[in-house]
Amino acid sequence: MAITSIKNLKEFSTNNDRFEGAHLLCPGCAHSMIVRELMNCTDDNLVIASNTGCLEVSTAVYPYTSWDTSWIHIGFENAATAASCAEAMYKARKKKGTLPDADAPVKFVAFGGDGSTYDIGFQWLSGAMERGHDFTYICLDNENYANTGGQRSSATPVGAHTSTAQAGSHSYGKKQKKKDMVAIMAAHGAPYVAQLAPNKWKSMAKGFQKALETEGPCFINTVSACTTEWKFDPKDTIHITDLATDSLMFPVYEIIDGHELNILYRPKNIIKVEDYLGSQGRYRHLFKPQNKHIIERIQKDIDEKWALLQRREEARI
Amino acid sequence: MSKGLEGNDNRGARELGAEEKVGWDEVTQGVVLHSFVGESKNAAFLKPEERVYNDFNSYTATVASWRIIKPIYNRDICIDCQNCWVWCPDTSIISRDKQMLGIDYDHCKGCGVCVEVCPTNPKSLLMFNEAADNDAELENWPVKEKKAK
Ligand SMILES: Cc1ncc(C[n+]2csc(CCOP(=O)(O)OP(=O)(O)O)c2C)c(N)n1
Ligand code: SF4
Ligand code: SF4
Ligand code: SF4
Ligand SMILES: [Mg+2]
Numbered sequence: 001m002a003i004t005s006i007k008n009l010k011e012f013s014t015n016n017d018r019f020e021g022a023h024l025l026c027p028g029c030a031h032s033m034i035v036r037e038l039m040n041c042t043d044d045n046l047v048i049a050s051n052t053g054c055l056e057v058s059t060a061v062y063p064y065t066s067w068d069t070s071w072i073h074i075g076f077e078n079a080a081t082a083a084s085c086a087e088a089m090y091k092a093r094k095k096k097g098t099l100p101d102a103d104a105p106v107k108f109v110a111f112g113g114d115g116s117t118y119d120i121g122f123q124w125l126s127g128a129m130e131r132g133h134d135f136t137y138i139c140l141d142n143e144n145y146a147n148t149g150g151q152r153s154s155a156t157p158v159g160a161h162t163s164t165a166q167a168g169s170h171s172y173g174k175k176q177k178k179k180d181m182v183a184i185m186a187a188h189g190a191p192y193v194a195q196l197a198p199n200k201w202k203s204m205a206k207g208f209q210k211a212l213e214t215e216g217p218c219f220i221n222t223v224s225a226c227t228t229e230w231k232f233d234p235k236d237t238i239h240i241t242d243l244a245t246d247s248l249m250f251p252v253y254e255i256i257d258g259h260e261l262n263i264l265y266r267p268k269n270i271i272k273v274e275d276y277l278g279s280q281g282r283y284r285h286l287f288k289p290q291n292k293h294i295i296e297r298i299q300k301d302i303d304e305k306w307a308l309l310q311r312r313e314e315a316r317i
Numbered sequence: 318m319s320k321g322l323e324g325n326d327n328r329g330a331r332e333l334g335a336e337e338k339v340g341w342d343e344v345t346q347g348v349v350l351h352s353f354v355g356e357s358k359n360a361a362f363l364k365p366e367e368r369v370y371n372d373f374n375s376y377t378a379t380v381a382s383w384r385i386i387k388p389i390y391n392r393d394i395c396i397d398c399q400n401c402w403v404w405c406p407d408t409s410i411i412s413r414d415k416q417m418l419g420i421d422y423d424h425c426k427g428c429g430v431c432v433e434v435c436p437t438n439p440k441s442l443l444m445f446n447e448a449a450d451n452d453a454e455l456e457n458w459p460v461k462e463k464k465a466k
Pocket of ligand 3: 028387388404405406407408409410420424425426427428429430431432
């Protein structure tokens with residue numbers, strides 16, 4: 001099986017892109033950085049399913065497609081359903097001997113936004129994970145329903161301003177904590193789950209390759225900085241993602257077989273979450289005196305989570 | 318826009334959105350769009366210039382008109398690190414055989430990410446007004462910046 005080399009970026013760049021330009025994602029959108037990397041980390045045929053969201057509506061604007069692989073568009077809830085059922089069909093036809101090119105290696109991948117993954121497609125994702133299909137589900141987590149104007153999702157962190165959890169004189173933005181989707185997926189008994197970030201391209205490519213090579217249902221949450229809804233300059237997508245991983249707002253780690261936790265990126269200098277929050281318009285209101293305690297709460301949550309991840313890594317539980 | 322760089326003849330051949338429109342009730346339901354003409358081969362083994370792109374492939378469309386600023390590439394300083402390649406969201410950095418060749422101006426949206434991630438000093442990529450003349454800007458390329466202490 002041909003898996004492309006990711007020893008260094010020069011070698012990685014010899015891959016032939018299978019995700020084309022003239023899609024309609026915003027300039028600087030991280031969704032396409034993540035998708036390109038997934039498609040470049042393997043030479044295998046890909047069957048990809050995307051449900052409704054920024055990625056899907058921007059890469060299949062009739063009469064165009066930006067995908068050089070098999071790609072299925074399906075309704076909001078069903079990225080996992082489409083990918084897992086394509087996999088089931090493929091297996092069945094292989095068994096019956098009705099596949100035209102049965103020996104060609106093929107991988108099944110689903111892309112969903114956080115709105116679909118954490119909320120609206122949650123049940124269908126859970127079902128596909130439980131059925132145990134051989135596929136990889138990748139959540140493009142931009143922490144809001146970006147495609148419909150930035151509503152809050154259960155992936156939106158405490159304190160973020162969204163169009164349905166607005167900051168104002170009586171509100172500091174979203175009140176509830178972000179759902180821990182990685183833990184929920186690990187609890188399904190998935191053989192490989194991870195949280196990865198596009199600024200750490202190598203650990204992301206390695207994680208993608210591991211997920212594709214692992215038999216069974218794998219889940220990856222990727223941090224996808226959204227210039228439009230997070231409110232930052234499009235040129236800063238990678239810088240903002242650096243702040244996200246270096247403040248540990250988005251720790252980068254994997255969990256194998258539900259218990260073997262490995263931290264994949266340990267910042268040399270852990271930065272204060274203030275520096276991350278201050279880089280984006282959606283958190284601007286938190287710097288008002290009456291909201292400072294929210295920043296303290298976010299920092300405390302981060303510190304506790306990081307301590308927990310490290311304890312779990314050590315204890316292998 | 319002149320190609321001048323590795324690419325397929327029909328790259329960016331049409332303005333996105335300029336195609337003939339049909340009414341919502343005239344669109345074929347459940348349509349399949351073929352990315353390539355003829356039998357589909359695994360594109361992972363073909364460079365863009367070796368592919369036979371179908372008109373349905375967005376490769377054949379251009380979004381150049383989205384840009385108000387554009388990156389200009391200075392080969393003389395570039396160390397071919399490929400940072401710009403891995404992080405370009407619009408598949409617009411043209412690299413072949415570990416070398417950065419230049420920018421695909423048919424698909425670049427002018428986000429400026431490539432400039433931010435370029436590690437050389439001075440940078441090998443800089444943003445300019447869309448109307449700027451590439452050759453003139455290359456002549457006036459900034460010199461090495463001293464590190465702020
Ligand atoms: C069942 C259903 N409910 C609502 C919608 C409208 N809708 C389309 S895209 C979208 C938001 C997608 O958010 P997310 O999944 O986070 O992806 P993003 O656009 O942020 O990448 C919504 C609510 C829909 N298409 N189908
Ligand atoms: S709104 Fe956000 S996620 Fe959607 S295309 Fe724009 S930057 Fe990307
Ligand atoms: S400006 Fe943006 S779209 Fe254009 S080449 Fe640079 S990274 Fe790619
Ligand atoms: S980031 Fe800069 S140095 Fe690296 S390949 Fe691109 S232009 Fe060259
Ligand atoms: Mg989203």
